[in-house]
Amino acid sequence: MEDVARAAGVSRMTVSRALRSDGPVSDETRARILKIVRKLNYVPDQSAGTLSTRRSGFVATLVPSLNNLHFAESIQALSEQLEPTGLQMLLGHTDYSAEREERLIESMLKRRPEIIVLPFDGHTPRTIKLLKQANVPVIEQWEVPKRPIGYTVGFSNWQAARKMTTALIERGYQRIAFVSESEDAWTRGAARRAGFEDAMQSAGLSAHRMIRFGKPPISIEDGFQIGAQYSEHFADADCIFCVSDAPAFGVLSALKSQQIRVPEDIAVVGFGNFEVSRFSSPTITTVEVDARGIGHQTGELVRRLLVDENDRDGIPRHFEIDVRLRFRESTRA
Amino acid sequence: MEDVARAAGVSRMTVSRALRSDGPVSDETRARILKIVRKLNYVPDQSAGTLSTRRSGFVATLVPSLNNLHFAESIQALSEQLEPTGLQMLLGHTDYSAEREERLIESMLKRRPEIIVLPFDGHTPRTIKLLKQANVPVIEQWEVPKRPIGYTVGFSNWQAARKMTTALIERGYQRIAFVSESEDAWTRGAARRAGFEDAMQSAGLSAHRMIRFGKPPISIEDGFQIGAQYSEHFADADCIFCVSDAPAFGVLSALKSQQIRVPEDIAVVGFGNFEVSRFSSPTITTVEVDARGIGHQTGELVRRLLVDENDRDGIPRHFEIDVRLRFRESTRA
DNA sequence: TTGTAGGCGTTATCAC
DNA sequence: GTGATAACGCCTACAA
Numbered sequence: 001m002e003d004v005a006r007a008a009g010v011s012r013m014t015v016s017r018a019l020r021s022d023g024p025v026s027d028e029t030r031a032r033i034l035k036i037v038r039k040l041n042y043v044p045d046q047s048a049g050t051l052s053t054r055r056s057g058f059v060a061t062l063v064p065s066l067n068n069l070h071f072a073e074s075i076q077a078l079s080e081q082l083e084p085t086g087l088q089m090l091l092g093h094t095d096y097s098a099e100r101e102e103r104l105i106e107s108m109l110k111r112r113p114e115i116i117v118l119p120f121d122g123h124t125p126r127t128i129k130l131l132k133q134a135n136v137p138v139i140e141q142w143e144v145p146k147r148p149i150g151y152t153v154g155f156s157n158w159q160a161a162r163k164m165t166t167a168l169i170e171r172g173y174q175r176i177a178f179v180s181e182s183e184d185a186w187t188r189g190a191a192r193r194a195g196f197e198d199a200m201q202s203a204g205l206s207a208h209r210m211i212r213f214g215k216p217p218i219s220i221e222d223g224f225q226i227g228a229q230y231s232e233h234f235a236d237a238d239c240i241f242c243v244s245d246a247p248a249f250g251v252l253s254a255l256k257s258q259q260i261r262v263p264e265d266i267a268v269v270g271f272g273n274f275e276v277s278r279f280s281s282p283t284i285t286t287v288e289v290d291a292r293g294i295g296h297q298t299g300e301l302v303r304r305l306l307v308d309e310n311d312r313d314g315i316p317r318h319f320e321i322d323v324r325l326r327f328r329e330s331t332r333a
Numbered sequence: 334m335e336d337v338a339r340a341a342g343v344s345r346m347t348v349s350r351a352l353r354s355d356g357p358v359s360d361e362t363r364a365r366i367l368k369i370v371r372k373l374n375y376v377p378d379q380s381a382g383t384l385s386t387r388r389s390g391f392v393a394t395l396v397p398s399l400n401n402l403h404f405a406e407s408i409q410a411l412s413e414q415l416e417p418t419g420l421q422m423l424l425g426h427t428d429y430s431a432e433r434e435e436r437l438i439e440s441m442l443k444r445r446p447e448i449i450v451l452p453f454d455g456h457t458p459r460t461i462k463l464l465k466q467a468n469v470p471v472i473e474q475w476e477v478p479k480r481p482i483g484y485t486v487g488f489s490n491w492q493a494a495r496k497m498t499t500a501l502i503e504r505g506y507q508r509i510a511f512v513s514e515s516e517d518a519w520t521r522g523a524a525r526r527a528g529f530e531d532a533m534q535s536a537g538l539s540a541h542r543m544i545r546f547g548k549p550p551i552s553i554e555d556g557f558q559i560g561a562q563y564s565e566h567f568a569d570a571d572c573i574f575c576v577s578d579a580p581a582f583g584v585l586s587a588l589k590s591q592q593i594r595v596p597e598d599i600a601v602v603g604f605g606n607f608e609v610s611r612f613s614s615p616t617i618t619t620v621e622v623d624a625r626g627i628g629h630q631t632g633e634l635v636r637r638l639l640v641d642e643n644d645r646d647g648i649p650r651h652f653e654i655d656v657r658l659r660f661r662e663s664t665r666a
Numbered sequence: 667t668t669g670t671a672g673g674c675g676t677t678a679t680c681a682c
Numbered sequence: 683g684t685g686a687t688a689a690c691g692c693c694t695a696c697a698a
Binding site: 001048052 | 691692
Binding site: 010011012013014017024025026029048050051052053054 | 667668669670673674675676
């Protein structure tokens with residue numbers, strides 16, 4: 001910066017001002033400075049700026065995993081929202097581990113993020129303490145916690161699964177099995193299972209057909225293995241409700257290879273409305289979740305909290321994300 | 334830090350040393366300081382550290398899109414490698430746009446990354462200039478450029494597609510169609526197409542059956558629409574080679590709904606070995622690419638370049654990633 | 667519209 | 683093993 005200043009015959013301060021689009025500098029001086037900046041390939045050092053302004057420009061963001069199109073899409077939507085604001089995303093993935101989440105937050109806090117975005121999957125007590133002490137807005141996504149730390153953007157997985165289960169019962173299914181992960185610290189999956197159980201019990205039906213298999217995120221392959229043991233798991237069931245579309249597709253694939261017809265012999269239902277569920281044969285009945293919407297709403301919220309000075313009043317604490325049931329060929333009408 | 338120093342009855346410098354695990358401090362003093370650090374919830378400010386040490390601890394990383402399991406997996410593998418090193422990833426996605434890539438690099442350089450990891454899909458001249466002037470190691474991934482800027486981790490898409498095409502010809506296919514994106518700044522897709530053309534021409538066959546449709550990344554839906562126009566596109570073809578598994582699955586789905594048999598009436602081939610290709614029916618012949626391997630190798634390389642002081646000699650400029658042909662049910666033996 | 671002085675929170679360096 | 687001092691590169695605050 002010194003070099004630029006010298007070449008332009010001004011002080012470093014004037015260079016600094018010329019680089020901020022709103023700095024009070026004469027047009028002529030700014031033009032001259034910017035030309036020299038380009039010629040000298042000067043790139044300002046944001047660490048120094050951060051230190052001075054006490055604004056890092058960072059949005060700390062966690063996801064359980066990138067290896068899941070829902071999370072990837074929501075991140076992508078968020079990062080697109082962030083682009084014009086000049087804020088940068090600091091991304092980490094927890095691998096569905098609360099301990100890893102804690103470590104990540106600890107290391108990200110050293111970067112002094114201006115806001116923290118993370119999934120709610122249950123946090124360790126220390127994580128909660130760290131988040132509160134950081135004295136920075138917190139946005140919890142996907143599942144809505146009972147005791148939110150700050151803002152929330154998401155929906156109730158419990159209600160969504162309950163709604164689908166109830167709709168299935170209305171369509172005449174009674175012996176519904178539920179497929180989910182074996183390790184269930186994963187609150188969202190657990191919430192869906194609980195919603196299923198509640199709906200079944202409310203209808204006076206038994207919710208004992210529980211298949212727990214595979215670590216989160218449960219995969220197509222896991223679903224295939226479950227489906228391959230049809231007679232063991234599903235001999236007396238009339239419907240298989242899977243915690244996500246991936247295992248639903250796997251189950252379908254396994255049933256097909258055993259000549260079991262869907263939906264004539266048994267129905268298959270997923271969760272998430274991934275692209276594959278629309279193009280499998282039969283197409284898969286599922287719960288549609290607006291993943292991009294979560295990223296988008298989060299981006300809006302970040303903007304209102306950090307960028308738009310005059311839009312900071314009356315910001316709701318919660319943004320509800322749409323969830324819709326999609327009935328397709330894998331269930332009968 | 335001042336507060337911690339006062340409470341411990343030492344200078345700030347000693348606190349600083351106590352926090353670096355290798356700093357020369359007596360065990361007793363360090364223990365006392367760390368206790369106070371915890372009690373006061375002191376979190377060091379890494380911007381200040383960066384300014385002083387001139388080491389940011391950032392790995393600038395670009396991907397075309399997260400909305401693609403290959404890239405997501407490679408990023409996840411890289412970030413797992415990075416975790417124990419204390420390096421943090423600064424992630425951005427280019428959306429397959431060289432201009433967006435340029436803007437992202439420009440903004441990331443302000444953070445003074447210690448290394449830059451990005452896909453090679455063709456760069457703008459200014460991007461190349463920026464990367465060279467940054468004076469920081471550069472790792473180009475996925476496709477191997479003719480003139481690399483620094484290190485490379487990937488494979489030749491041209492060769493991979495050529496190999497598959499040749500193998501298809503050996504299996505008796507002669508009238509092979511190729512499905513790829515309509516906008517082809519996407520060098521990897523273009524490289525695959527060129528490899529296909531070369532193989533066909535070398536065998537004295539015509540490569541005129543070219544379907545270009547959909548913006549990158551081409552989707553299942555795009556493939557479905559292409560497959561739906563079977564008689565128009567594929568009436569005289571015996572095989573459909575798709576630039577990725579996603580459209581291959583879509584094509585398959587569309588053919589099935591028209592009662593066209595695969596592989597009896599026509600074969601379908603993909604690229605990438607995504608999970609869906611193993612569980613569709615029929616399963617899809619494809620080119621297997623080790624996406625996690627790319628992230629993993631990149632992580633190794635980053636470690637050798639930035640962390641392991643005594644492992645910096647004779648580092649190869651290129652790491653080749655395995656590519657294998659997977660013949661499945663969607664082609665005949 | 668421009669310049670000067672000083673500080674943001676760390677660590678490198680050198681002295682003890 | 684510990685402390686004092688001076689940077690690191692930018693920006694706030696104030697003065698001209």
